[in-house]
Amino acid sequence: MQNPLVDMAEWPGLELLDPLTGGHRNPVFLARYRGRSVVVRQSGRPIPTLEWELDLLEHLDSNGVRVPRIVPAADGRRFVGPVLVQEFLPGGPPRTEADWRNVLAVLRDVHALGVGWTQRPGFASARSLLIESVGGDVDLGAMPSDAAALVQAAWLPVLDGALETVVHGDPGGGNVLVAEDGSVGLIDWDEARVDVPAFDLAGPYLELTDLGVRDEAWRDAMVAGLAWEAATCWRAEPVYARRRLAELRTALKSQ
Structure with missing residues (x-):
């Protein structure tokens, strides 16, 4: 599928699949990239605010907290414009x-x-x-x-x-x-x-x-x-x- 809000040219071959629920303020999509499931998000945050978030996720991941890792663009950037790609974390909501x-x-x-x-x-x-x-x-x-x-x-x-x-x-x-x-x-x-x-x-x-x-x-x-x-x-x-x-x-x- 194609979505006019999301430009995926910097992730060659990425295929958007379906919109994901829960993205009340920003478009979020399930996608396929290099043989694995990923999540594509369009952020409305200013660059310094988004950089802070990604720095935090790297810190938490390196200390054993299970968070989605960034899938960089082909040129190594963590995000391009408002678009970022992250790994898909499997699992379901807590129930018990x-x-x-x-x-x-x-x-x-x-x-x-x-x-x-x-x-x-x-x-x-x-x-x-x-x-x-x-x-x-x-x-x-x-x-x-x-x-x-x-x-x-x-x-x-x-x-x-x-x-x-x-x-x-x-x-x-x-x-x-x-x-x-x-x-x-x-x-x-x-x-x-x-x-x-x-x-x-x-x-x-x-x-x-x-x-x-x-x-x-x-x-x-x-x-x-x-x-x-x-x-x-x-x-x-x-x-x-x-x-x-x-x-x-x-x-x-x-x-």
């Missing part, structure tokens, strides 16, 4: 308590490896966004003032005394792959940044709660995660963001 416990363990490895990493260009942590209004996909100034204040208040409990490190940013079921041997892979690092680990743990905590595992200690992270999703999706996915904001109001009223 044991799966999600393994996900948490891998995320904690990521957080340990990311201590001291510089902030992604153009992004900001939640702590910084208590003072600033813009960072990454978050623009608090675009939200109603009461909604922005609610979001910031929901972040406060997880920020108190927490060390900032690299976070994946969106480790939900669609971005987590469990292989047949049980190993966990993390894909789609488009929203990765430096922040407090609670924002990565919120999604797995919610999944475990849905599986019947209860822990009140998780509550602050889950509420902060709701607030982050409302803020980061406010412009790009407004219907979803407003639904998350409504859930946040409900959660805060029940505290």
